[in-house]
Amino acid sequence: MAQATPSPAETRSQNGAAATSSQVAAPEPPAALHPPLTPERKVAMHDLMVKARATEEMLIRMMRTGHGYFWIGGPGEEAFGVPTGMLVHKGEGPDFDYLHLHYRSSPLVLAMGAEPIDLMRQMRSTATDPYSKGRNFVNHFAIKRWNVVPVTPTIETQYVVALGTGRVQRRHGGKGLSIITGGDAGTAEGDFASCLNWATRPGEELPLLILVAQNFYGISTPAGQVQASPDIAQRAAPFGIPHRVIDGNDPVLAYEALAEAMDYIRTERKPFCLQGNVSRLYGHSSSSGAQRHAERDCVLEYEQRLQDEDLMTKAEIEAVWQRWQTLLQEGLAQVIQEPMPGKEHVLQHVFYEDKITQLQEN
Amino acid sequence: MANLAQAIRMALHYGEEHLGVTDIFGQDVGAPLGGVFTATQGLKTAWNTPLDERGIIGTALGIAYAGGKPVAEIQFCDYIYNVIDLLKLCGNAHWSSAGEFNVPMVVMTPVGSGIHGSMYHSHSFESMMTHIQGWKVVMPSNAKDAYGLLISAIKEPNPVMFLAPKALMRQKGDELIPGEPADEKTLNAMINAPLGDRTAWTPRWPELTDFSVPIGEAKLVREGTRATVVSYGRMLPICVTAADDLAREGLDFDVIDLRTLYPLDVPTLKRSVEKTGRLLIVNEDTEITNYGEHVMRKMIDEAFYSLEAPPVLLAGLDVPGVGLAWGYEQNSVPQPEEIVNAMRKLATERA
Numbered sequence: 001m002a003q004a005t006p007s008p009a010e011t012r013s014q015n016g017a018a019a020t021s022s023q024v025a026a027p028e029p030p031a032a033l034h035p036p037l038t039p040e041r042k043v044a045m046h047d048l049m050v051k052a053r054a055t056e057e058m059l060i061r062m063m064r065t066g067h068g069y070f071w072i073g074g075p076g077e078e079a080f081g082v083p084t085g086m087l088v089h090k091g092e093g094p095d096f097d098y099l100h101l102h103y104r105s106s107p108l109v110l111a112m113g114a115e116p117i118d119l120m121r122q123m124r125s126t127a128t129d130p131y132s133k134g135r136n137f138v139n140h141f142a143i144k145r146w147n148v149v150p151v152t153p154t155i156e157t158q159y160v161v162a163l164g165t166g167r168v169q170r171r172h173g174g175k176g177l178s179i180i181t182g183g184d185a186g187t188a189e190g191d192f193a194s195c196l197n198w199a200t201r202p203g204e205e206l207p208l209l210i211l212v213a214q215n216f217y218g219i220s221t222p223a224g225q226v227q228a229s230p231d232i233a234q235r236a237a238p239f240g241i242p243h244r245v246i247d248g249n250d251p252v253l254a255y256e257a258l259a260e261a262m263d264y265i266r267t268e269r270k271p272f273c274l275q276g277n278v279s280r281l282y283g284h285s286s287s288s289g290a291q292r293h294a295e296r297d298c299v300l301e302y303e304q305r306l307q308d309e310d311l312m313t314k315a316e317i318e319a320v321w322q323r324w325q326t327l328l329q330e331g332l333a334q335v336i337q338e339p340m341p342g343k344e345h346v347l348q349h350v351f352y353e354d355k356i357t358q359l360q361e362n
Numbered sequence: 363m364a365n366l367a368q369a370i371r372m373a374l375h376y377g378e379e380h381l382g383v384t385d386i387f388g389q390d391v392g393a394p395l396g397g398v399f400t401a402t403q404g405l406k407t408a409w410n411t412p413l414d415e416r417g418i419i420g421t422a423l424g425i426a427y428a429g430g431k432p433v434a435e436i437q438f439c440d441y442i443y444n445v446i447d448l449l450k451l452c453g454n455a456h457w458s459s460a461g462e463f464n465v466p467m468v469v470m471t472p473v474g475s476g477i478h479g480s481m482y483h484s485h486s487f488e489s490m491m492t493h494i495q496g497w498k499v500v501m502p503s504n505a506k507d508a509y510g511l512l513i514s515a516i517k518e519p520n521p522v523m524f525l526a527p528k529a530l531m532r533q534k535g536d537e538l539i540p541g542e543p544a545d546e547k548t549l550n551a552m553i554n555a556p557l558g559d560r561t562a563w564t565p566r567w568p569e570l571t572d573f574s575v576p577i578g579e580a581k582l583v584r585e586g587t588r589a590t591v592v593s594y595g596r597m598l599p600i601c602v603t604a605a606d607d608l609a610r611e612g613l614d615f616d617v618i619d620l621r622t623l624y625p626l627d628v629p630t631l632k633r634s635v636e637k638t639g640r641l642l643i644v645n646e647d648t649e650i651t652n653y654g655e656h657v658m659r660k661m662i663d664e665a666f667y668s669l670e671a672p673p674v675l676l677a678g679l680d681v682p683g684v685g686l687a688w689g690y691e692q693n694s695v696p697q698p699e700e701i702v703n704a705m706r707k708l709a710t711e712r713a
Contacts, residue, residue, distance in 0.1 A: 094428055133460035142459030149427045150459045152451055160417050160448070164424015164432070167385070178424075194417040201412070349457045350496060352464035352519040 033175065033266050034087055034259040037252060039311055045086060045251055046306055047320055049078040052107035053299050054324040055116040056282070058332065059123045059138055063286050067336060068123040071286040073139045074104030076279035077213055079298035080248035083255035084179065084211065085111025087262055092145050094172040098165040099148040100158035100180045103139045104213060108181065112146060116324075117331035126338045127345060134341040156189030158182060159210070163198045166206035175266040177207040185218025187232045199271040200239045208271040209261055210236070213248060215280040220288065236273035248276025249298040252305075363534040364542055364549055369505035370401040370470070370526065371553060372539060373512035374433060376570045378407050381516045385425055388435030389413050394560055398437055399472060399531045403555045404565030415441055419448040419469065423455070426467040431516065436471040438479075439487035439525070446494070452521045453496025465496075468515045468522050473501070474596045474646055475695050476529025481683035483528075484691070486647035488594075491523050492624045492656070498577050499623040501525040503598035505535030507621055510575030518577065525623075527595035541570035580627035582634065586614025588709035589640035592631065592657055594620040597644045597696060604702045613709045623653060631657070632664045639670035642708050646695045649677040670713035676704045 035041065056075040063071040074081060085108040089097045101108065106119065118130050125134035131142050142150040149161065158180050166178040186192070199206040212232045216223045223230055233243040242264065246257045254276055261272040279295035306312040364372065377383035385407055388397075392410040396403030411418050415436055422434035436442045442449075449469075456464045475484035491499050498520055502508035508526070515522035534546070543549050552566040583598075584591075584605045593601045598619045605615040616634040620627065635641050641661055643654035654675040661673060678684075679694040 098424075098428065100424075129460070131460065131462075132458055135460065136458050140458070142462045144459075144462045149424075150451075150455050150463055152458070154447055154451065157420060157448055157451055160420025161424040161427070161451075162420075163417060164421040164426070164430070165428040166424070167421060168425055168428035168430050171384075191416055191420065194412075194414050194420070197412055197414070198417050198421070349459075349461040351498075352456055352461075 032259070033263045037255050042252070042306065043311055045082055045255070046302060046312065046317070048082045048086065048111040049107065049251065049299050049302060050320045051116065051324050052078045052082060052110045054321065054328055055110060055119055056106055058116070058328040059119060060282060060286075060290050062120065062123050062332070063290065067332070068138065069125065070137055071123065071290055072103050072137055072284070073282075074106045076215070076281035076295065076298070077104050077248070078107040079251035079302065080211075080213055080254050080276035080278050081105060081107030082111040083251055083258050084108045084181075086255070087258050088112055088179065089176060090146050092147055094165070094169045095174045095176050096147050097176055098162065098169070098178040099146070100162040100165070100178060101141060101148065101151050102155055102158065102182050102186065103137065103151055103153065104183065105141070105151070105181050106139050109141050109143075109148065114141070114143070116328055117335060120328070120331050120335045121338065124335050125340065126335060127341045128338045133345060133348075155182065155186035156191040159191040159195035160198075162208055163195065163206060166199065166208050169207055170204070170269060177209055177262065177265045179209045179211065181211045181213060183218070184212060184214040184216065184223050184227065184230070184232055185221075187212060187235070188218070188226065192235070196236055196239045196241060200241060205270040207265045207269045209265055210241075210271060210273040212273070212275040214275055214277045217280060217284065219284045231275065233273045233275035241271050241273050243273040243275070245275045245277065248278035249296050249301060251298065251302055363536060363546060364505050364539055365532050365534045366502070366505045366508050366526070367399045367401040367531040368549065368553060369509040369535065369539055370512060371403060371405070372542070372568070372570055373509045373516070374402065374405050375567050376513060376572070377431075377433065377516040378405060380572070381513070382431045383407060383433055383516060384430040385409065385432045386435075387411050387421070387432070388418055389437045391435050396555055397435065399526075399528065400555070401470075401526070401531070402435070404553060404563070415445045416448060419445040419452070422467045422469065423448065423452050423465060426465045427463060431466060433468040433470065433516065436469065438483050438485075438528075439471040439473045440482040440485040442471055442487065449494050449497070453494050456496060456520070464519050465521045466519045468512070468524055470524040470526060472526045472528035472531070474527050474529060475684045475691055476596055478686065479528070479684070480686040484684035486645070486678065488525060488623050488645070489647045489651060489653040491525070492653050496521065498522045498625065499525065500577060500621060501527065501595045501623060502621060503527065503530065503595055503619050505533070506537045506539055507575050507619070509539045510573045511577070511621060513572065514574045514577050517574065522577070525595065529596045530599070533599075539570070540573045541568050543568055575621060578622050578625045578627055580621055580630045581619045582616060582630065583619050584615060584617035586616050587638060588613050588615055589642060589705065590616045590618065590631070590634040590638045591642045591644065591705060592618045592620060593644040594623065595645070597646055597701075600698050600701055601644055604698060604705055607702060608705055608709070611706070613706060615705060615709070626657065626660060628660055628664060631661060635661050635665040636668040639668050639713070640708050641669070641673040642676060642704055643674070644676045644696055644701055644704075646678045648680050649675065650680045652677045671708060671711045674704060674708055676701065
């Protein structure tokens with residue numbers, strides 16, 4: 001189980017992001033249930049990280065140029081989110097993984113295969129936005145065919161909703177698990193504690209992967225002002241939940257740690273808590289200006305590593321960026337022509353089966 | 363005849379057997395207690411949760427997302443206030459996801475005063491609950507309706523709040539539930555857990571059949587001409603008794619049991635108010651921003667020119683709670699005599 005926790009100084013560099021740290025957690029899984037991180041997969045992971053970063057930077061540009069009201073997202077979390085998305089067992093129903101996400105989960109969802117143009121549609125609040133029809137902020141996904149349940153701005157409720165999908169999966173059997181993502185700030189809410197408690201009821205343990213993206217801020221408040229320890233995952237210890245804190249800016253380490261945690265859950269049908277210390281590269285949201293912050297950049301670091309390992313050349317890396325930026329630019333040209341919601345959309349979906357006539361009578 | 367708690371129990375059993383109910387859960391809902399009002403005794407999918415309302419509602423939402431059919435209980439509505447945001451999520455999931463997800467879940471919670479429940483076992487919740495969009499809200503006043511409304515709630519593809527008037531939980535019905543044995547002692551022996559050790563006990567369920575009270579359908583339970591009395595839950599039988607008493611004075615009333623608070627059965631109300639020209643709404647929730655004000659507004663919108671006298675709302679006083687001493691409840695929650703007086707005054711007021 002858990003070893004001594006590194007000090008905050010060990011887990012965090014001077015610029016505010018995480019250095020390396022780790023804690024041993026679960027027993028050895030019996031057999032790997034995940035694809036190995038081959039050189040080809042490492043290159044593919046880079047492609048997805050660029051996809052996520054370039055998409056978020058496009059969303060910020062859209063906000064700045066009047067193509068959206070508000071931006072919030074996950075640039076800086078690519079090294080933690082993309083491997084998660086790559087390892088998700090994607091599909092609909094309890095045989096597959098359920099995703100209970102927070103609003104910095106774009107790297108995860110884009111790595112699962114979401115189209116950047118759909119995020120752009122939500123950013124612009126178009127009627128074609130597949131996640132909310134222009135009703136919710138960007139990065140508030142809802143994708144039934146992939147078990148991505150509606151993302152909400154409440155930041156903590158996902159920890160208790162996952163108890164229900166986890167219960168169904170426990171009863172159903174199989175290898176499916178429920179993945180929860182959240183930030184460090186949201187763990188201050190009681191739902192985080194509820195999750196730990198309910199997930200470990202004797203004989204009723206739940207297959208939950210509890211992920212904490214520690215970015216060291218809650219909007220503007222430094223975590224150190226409001227939390228005794230930056231190692232949130234430690235809170236799992238009294239519940240007997242295997243837990244670990246890693247450098248969430250290292251995608252290779254994150255991939256291996258996530259894979260190990262998922263293998264444990266898929267096999268043991270019990271929860272695991274994994275914390276990744278990440279960067280928040282553009283601040284909280286557009287409300288704080290969405291300016292670039294001087295924190296570690298996991299994409300740049302990974303690109304250097306890929307070059308050092310002779311897996312990619314600088315030209316190849318530039319080509320990846322160019323490809324995504326071109327696609328995003330084409331997407332923008334498309335999205336700005338798409339229709340916006342109007343009066344006819346207001347009463348849609350208040351109730352399942354759209355009983356609009358009945359509503360108007362009431 | 364079954365009482366209201368037994369009716370709930372039988373509806374849940376029917377739901378387990380025929381309607382796909384997968385989980386009935388909450389604090390003390392499973393064995394050995396089977397609910398503080400015994401409404402969940404003997405049910406095969408009932409289980410106990412931690413004392414954690416947020417966990418209960420979150421779990422229900424998750425089960426619904428994953429294809430299950432949950433019926434969750436909050437032990438008393440007085441303890442539901444810390445899950446308001448989760449209730450909001452349940453109600454907005456379909457809309458916020460552009461129709462991608464729907465939430466087929468039921469929450470049951472006992473409401474109202476009348477059992478010397480003091481400040482935290484006497485709240486009403488309908489005014490709060492009907493303000494949370496995306497939910498349907500029902501509240502029976504008798505055992506058979508409790509059975510039929512709960513079955514309808516279980517069949518609903520949307521979230522439904524089932525408000526149970528706790529003072530009526532032991533109230534026997536005057537109509538048999540379909541499949542219920544005619545002899546009350548037989549029913550009790552079949553489905554009531556014994557006192558003391560009940561580890562070896564299993565219920566013997568009667569052959570229950572489907573009986574739905576459609577959501578959104580009020581019931582005219584007394585017919586008259588002098589005024590329309592609209593109520594629900596615990597206050598409804600008091601209004602019926604008042605109407606029967608006043609009928610002996612020659613004053614006859616339409617008494618409408620709403621049964622569903624949202625969506626409101628506007629046509630039934632409108633028909634009655636157009637006939638009588640007078641409207642009294644009775645409930646025990648506190649009077650400011652009271653659900654009855656919505657009913658009144660709808661009738662002003664729909665039947666204003668039929669009104670012969672100002673519509674009246676008789677509700678609980680605007681005080682922080684129902685105090686334990688009888689003098690508090692007696693003087694803050696509508697009492698039978700007040701209801702009789704309000705009905706008589708309305709019926710005899712000059713047009």
